[in-house]
Amino acid sequence: NWIGPGMEYDVFVAYYGDHLDRFLQYQRSCRWVVWHKGSKIGNFWETLYINHRHIFNQSDYFFMLDDDIWFTNGVKDINRMFQISRDYNLTLAMPSFNTETSRISWSITAHDPTPNI
Numbered sequence: 210n211w212i213g214p215g216m217e218y219d220v221f222v223a224y225y226g227d228h229l230d231r232f233l234q235y236q237r238s239c240r241w242v243v244w245h246k247g248s249k250i251g252n253f254w255e256t257l258y259i260n261h262r263h264i265f266n267q268s269d270y271f272f273m274l275d276d277d278i279w280f281t282n283g284v285k286d287i288n289r290m291f292q293i294s295r296d297y298n299l300t301l302a303m304p305s306f307n308t309e310t311s312r313i314s315w316s317i318t319a320h321d322p323t324p325n326i
Contacts, residue, residue, distance in 0.1 A: 210283035211274070212238050217288045218272070221264060223252035249273055270294055270302075280304070297326050 212220055221241040224232050225248075235242045241264065243256045253273055258265050270291055280286035286304070294302045305320035306313055313319045 210279050211287055213284045215284050215288065218270075218291055219264075219268075221257060221261070223247075223249075223256045225252060249275070293326070299326075 219241070220239040222235045222239045222243070224235055224242060224244050225246050226232070232242070232244050241261070243260075245252055245256050247255065250273075253271070257271075272287065272290070290302060290304055293299070303318070306318050308319050
């Protein structure tokens, strides 16, 4: 639900799965799509930083996520995250995870309703 009307951001997908239909779905809905095996960080480095440096250089922020990450308000939540990043001139930002519906691997990623900017 991070692709749709009202996006105030571009989407670059580095698809590393095995299903042609999923890859084609991304091609229809995203500006840039590559099919490249590897890890999330490795794909970011190779496909975006090395092979598509012009996209990297013209971007203010990057948001790396897996296709199984969902947002309560979809595109609106992502737009808000980028706006907060701009408003506070953040170098690093990320959404938090709902402790009731998400697997929390790192406690710092668990949602804390107390504003802490």
